[in-house]
Amino acid sequence: MTKKILGLFIGVSCLTIGTVSAQFSRPISVGAGAGATISLTDLANVESKFAFYGEADYLITPFISVGLHGEKGTLAGNGYNSDFKNRYFAGNINGKVRVGQFLTHKDNYSYYNLQANTLSKIISNIYVGAGAGLVKNRIKNQIDPNYINAVTNQGGEFAEDLGEIHFVIPLNLGVDIPFGRTLYGPQWAINVNYQHTLTTNDNLDGIKNKSNDQYGFVSLGVKYALFNRK
Incomplete structure (x- = not known):
């Protein structure tokens, strides 16, 4: 069932690409x-910490990247x-699909971009995404001996490699808020994003127990479109 839904999603996306790409500079x-x-x-017991990011996206259509x-x-x-404290590095390749891909827009993207109001543009740029990548751990932890005994008695273990690299699956939900009008699309955007990263093992804290570790990242950023025709 999941494969059928995914196939239908890809098919609909492909059919709608042509309807919004006219006059689009990619x-x-x-x-x-x-x-x-x-x-x-x-x-x-969560301790919220700071993180920063950099990214580059290629826009296949105005709403798929x-x-x-x-x-x-x-x-x-x-x-x-x-x-524990993990000063990590992470990288991934990902895809995003925006609401605008499924809305009824004019065939001529330039006309839509110049005529659409601000609210419509924001709604059109709400997106979901997923990807695949790697995380490099740099873990320092202090573990109470009683907790060590409790974990090992339940079949868990403590990681010997506190600098391990492992595979992750990032899931994204966010919005690009465009500003600045050009004939071929906005030059700038404010990005608000929540990324939830699933790991394939249980080693973000150095403790391998029953369930794989996960983490969330709430961020605010800015985007700039390169090579966008004026």
Whole structure:
């Protein structure tokens, strides 16, 4: 069932590409920003920490993009008289689909861009996305001996490699708020994004227990369209 839904989604996206691409210059968008991380690990008392990112996206249509995302920040948490801090690096390749891909827009994108009101543009640029990437850990932790015994008695373990690189799946929900009108699309945008990153192992805090670790990243940034015709 999941494969059928995914196939239908891809098919609809392909059919709608032609309807919004006229007079579209397919720019490369670059952006940067910062925000706060939220760790979801075995040490469950969250300490929100700072992170920043840089990214580049290629716009296939005005509302579908593929891109690269790089991120550096800190994850932290505590509990059971123990604590950890992970000064991590992360990178991924991702795709995003915006609401505007499925709305009834004019065939001529330039006409739509010049005529649409601000609210319509914001709604059209709400997006969901997913990707694949890697995280490089730099973990420092202090673990209470009683907690060590409790974890090992339940079949868990403590990571020997606190600098491990492992595979992650980032999921994104956000909005690009465009400003500045040109014939071929906006030159600038404010980006508000929530990225939820799923890991394929249980080692963001150095403790491998029952469930894989996860983390969230709430960010605010700015984007600029390169090679956009005036």
